[in-house]
Amino acid sequence: MEFKEATLEERHMYYKKEWNIKDFPDFITDSLKRREFGFDHDGNGPKDRYRTFNSIRDFERFMKIKAPYAAYSSVAYYKKPEAREDWIKAEIVFDIDAKDLKVRRCDCTPGNICEICLEDAKELALAIIDSLRSNFNLKNVFLIYSGRGYHVRVLDEEALYIEDRSKIFNYVTASHVPKDLFMTHGYSENFRKMFAFTFSRMEYIKSKKILENREEIIKRFLNRRVDFLDFVGKSTKRGILKNVAEINAELADGKVTIDTKRILRLPSSLHSKVSMICKFVTNWESFDPLKEAVPQFRSE
């Protein structure tokens, strides 16, 4: 499939005929008055900021008239969203962009996407969700297809007040090598899982021994076998673990997670650059963006 930019006419067609306020997730509707909205009207970035809406009707009218190139809302809740002041709390978010994935199974050059790297991005998003749920006991975790990747959005009330999000980011993405690699649960377990994701896709592995035994290494590590990397010497082993952790740290965009005043693409809006719909995902396992996030003007 070709990811072509939407024309102004196509944008109007989308917002007039296809876009429905019912596709808007409750977690935004319920906090509409507390959020800052931002819009990109011409493809040059979200320059129309500090927008607020008092009702869903106002918002609906705005979208239908403007048919924006891109639409965003703050992850933050403010007492004064029109001034981005008096911050109350913010969702915790993870931004996984398929075009920037550091490891992938396809041959896409940087900046491009295909069916395979979109699938890789989803697998990563689901791994992050799994970790948030099992390690942090979070329950209100949502998956959104962003148009070129995925957003994981956490709305558990107690998590929204955390101001320093770097620890949770580092934990969930497994961005450092644990002291003990073989603990049954907790961070060690998460590291092993993320190691499997990254190591199975890593390129530029020089050691032939490693390449030949890649699957076996992953299998052994997931089974907590201390000899999992005994195909190579100690320093190579350390190098590989460190390398994987470094890649993990860049799998999602940490800047987005840490920034508690970020604006994020609005679910239901059109990602005009690639003509795909930013979509709230309900069927996590079976969701296929190439079937479910393509606007009618592109599929007809």
Ligand SMILES: [Zn+2]
């Ligand atoms: Zn690709």
